[in-house]
Amino acid sequence: MxxxxxxxxxxxxxxxxxxxxxxxxxxxxxxxxxxxxxxxxxxxxxxxxxxxxxxxxSFYNMSYTKNRGFVGLKNYLDVFTRDELFATFRVSLYYMAGAVVQIALALYFATILSFKTKFTAFYKGAMFFPFLINGIAIGFIFKFFYTRGHVLDTTLGFFGIPLESLPYWLRDTSVNNWSLVATSVWKYMGQNMVLFSGAIMSVDTTLYEAAAIDGANKWHQFRYVILPSISTVLTLNVILSITGSLSAFEPPYVIAAMGSNGTATYFIQMHQTAHVQHKVGLACAMAVVLVLIICICTLIQKLIFKYAFRNAGTDTKPAKKGVL
Amino acid sequence: MGVERTPKDYFLKFLKHLSLIITSFACLLPLVSCVFAAFKTKEEFGLTSKVAPPESWLHLDNFINFWNDSGIGQGFITSIGVMLVTILISVMLGSMLAYVLDRFTFRGNALIRHAFTLASLIPGLAMQVTIYKMMSNLNLVDSLVGYVIMMAGTDVISIYILLQYFENLPTALDESAIIEGCTYYGVFFRILMPLLRPAMVTCMILKGVGIYNEYYNANLYLQNKQKYKTVSTALYTYLGPTKSQYEIICAGVLICTLPILIIFILFQKQIYNGMTNGAVKG
Structure with a gap:
């Protein structure tokens, strides 16, 4: 043409x-x-x-206004040796654990909702809607939810758990990170579920019939038909959840008052380093480390998934078009 | 011929429904309790159970108080204004780029595609430090123009969605239009753009919700909070020990969430499809 x-x-x-x-x-x-x-x-x-x-x-000791010269790798050493920075990696582990639960739940619900079930639209909507809510609003919703004697404590009271045996969900350092992680699972689980169910729906339905004729039960259908065909989306989501676990921002910032009581994530600490302490060089080194971690995780992910799905029939994978 | 159902099947079915009901309940409980609280008077809120419905659904004082104190009205104007301008710019730019990437082979096509894919792996938040410095050098901090340019920036998800949509539009359309004497601009603006509408609507909704909910950049780049209040920054002012009246805060949360709920109910299908299209092929 x-x-x-x-x-x-x-x-x-x-x-x-x-x-x-x-x-x-x-x-x-x-x-x-x-x-x-x-x-x-x-x-x-x-x-x-x-x-x-x-x-x-990241190689300079500088603030937004002044540059105090080249310092080589000192900023990078600081990232790994300063206690307050290193502690945030530990916090990120909570979010990663949450991400595992989140992806497992999303996969489970996407699968059962892809078979015929009553009220599918309602369940899907109820699980997905939190994803669309303003992050600050979510912060307030959960501040209210977790406050002593408020929603969560009352609800648990209905199940016969007395208030005295419950911790302060946001203050007690043994549970507060889990409380925050739960809000992140609450927000993102439904979104993951929608992504997975979209991928499941693109599976050729004759494959299920063929599998059923071969005597496959629901678990086999999941393992050998559904899972391989959504491996691309699954990989993508695992990568995104790692990124998310390091850069989680709104839960600790709003619910736990800017990451106090040991809830600061890597990103919160980076934000404070740059915009409160004005250590721009150090913050840049932190950002570079973040990107490197994400690259490494992405590579490991790709390798693991390549290994996990090596036996999967290639014909069930959606044809890769466009980008990537 | 029906499939035999064993007691085990019924038990599994029961477990399935139980898990769905419990999870939906857990998803809705925080929201519903917020709705209850928003309609309670101060005394009622203090005395009653936090999961009990309010005495009267017509008690609107909390909403009125929040509206008057928070300046959320101005927040709505700013947020919606920014949102409209930004989604128009970003969807136009995205569809123009998708058009040339899909319809023409040229040196640099693959390079541009890869550059966008790679960019989606780098979390935007990581670069905040340097972007902030750049924006302040350009005098774009505390300026709505700067904020709009930044938010319109690069939207990889939209580009994925649009690229995919272009792949399904037959090139015969372009060719016949060219034979009729249409220019390539004409092909895009007169032939393809009207056909692209569903994909554009999807992108606009996803992007629009994102901008409406955006807090981090609004806080950082619109520092004059009196002059430039967005929905998120207006809501954020309620954080802190001085204002811990949850019945009013909950009313505020509802005011901010209602527009999104309406959009969600109206455009459910587009939102689901958009989410999936943006990710599956990415």
Whole structure:
């Protein structure tokens, strides 16, 4: 569709813009340039340029206004040796544990809701809606929910658990991180479920019939038909949940008053380092470490899933199109 | 011929329904208790159980108090204004980029695709430190223009959704239009864009909800909280020991959540599809 019609007279010498533009190849060039230039510019401006600067600054001792010179790897050493920074990795482990529960639940509900069940739309809606709620609002909802003698304690009281035996959900350092992680599971479980059920619905239904004829029970159907065909989405979600567990922000920031009582996540600490303590170099080193951790996790994920699904029939996988 | 049902089947079925009911209950309980609290008077809230419904559903003082004290009205204007401008810009840019990436082979096509995919792996929050410095050098801190540009920035999910939609639009459409003498701009704006509407609506809803709920950047880049109040930052002012009247806070939470609930009920299908399309092929 893009070839120049050979019958068309090729103008010689100077061409007017109109003539030049009438040549499809030239027109294409103009369209490509004008349509791609702004998005690509924004991508560079808000992702790649800051990324480069971030790496550069991580080697300097600097604030937003002053640069106190090159310090080599000192910022990186600080990330791993300063107690308050290192402690946040431990907090992230709670969120990762939560993510495992979240993905398992999402997978379970996506599977059972993909078979015929009454009130599917209601269940799906009830589980998904939390994902759409404003993060600050969620913070308040759960502050209210966890307050001593409020919603959670009252509800547990109905099941005969006396108030005296319950901890202070947000103050007690042995449970407060779990309380916060629960809010994150509450928010994201339904979203994961919708992603998984979308992938499950794209599975060819004849595969279930074929499996049933071969004598497969529900578990076999799940293991050999559903799981392989959603491996792409599953991998993606595991990666996203690792990213999320390090950069969890709203639960500790709103519910637990900016990460007090040992609830600060890596990202909260990074935010404080940059915008409260103004140690921009150190914050950049933290960001670089974050990106590296995510890259490593992504690679490990890919390897594990490649191994786990090595026997899966390739024909059940959705054809990969587009990006990636 | 029906399948024989054994007691075990019935038991599993029971477990399935039980798990669904318990989980939906757990998902709704925090919200429902918030609704109850919002309609209670101060005394009633103090005395009654936190999971008991209010005496009267017509007690609206908490909502009125919140509306008057928080400046949420201004927050709605800012948030919705920013949201409309941003989704228009970002969906236009996204569909234009998706058009050239899908319809033309040119040097750099694969490079651009990979650049966007890679960008989606780097968490945007990680770069906040350097972006903030850049924005303040450009005098775009405390400016709505800056905030809009930043939020419109790069939206990989929209681009995935749109790219996928383009793949399903036959190229014969473009070709016949070109033969009729249409320019490539004409093909995009007059032929393809009207067909692209469902995908654009999906992107707009997802992006719109994201912007409406956004707090981190609004807090960081719109520092003059009196002048630029968004829904999130207005709600956030209720944090702190001085204002711990939960019945009013709950009313505020409901005011902020209601628009989203309406959008969700109206566009449920588009939201689900959008979520899935944005991720499955990514």
């Amino acid at each position: 893009s070839t120049v019609n050979p019958a068309m007279p090729q103008p010689r010498g100077r061409k007017t813009f109109r003539e030049w533009f009438a040549v499809p190849k030239n027109q294409q060039r103009v369209v490509i340039f004008t349509f791609a230039v702004v998005p690509v510019f924004l991508l560079i401006m808000f992702t790649y340029y800051p990324f480069m600067r971030m790496i550069e600054w």
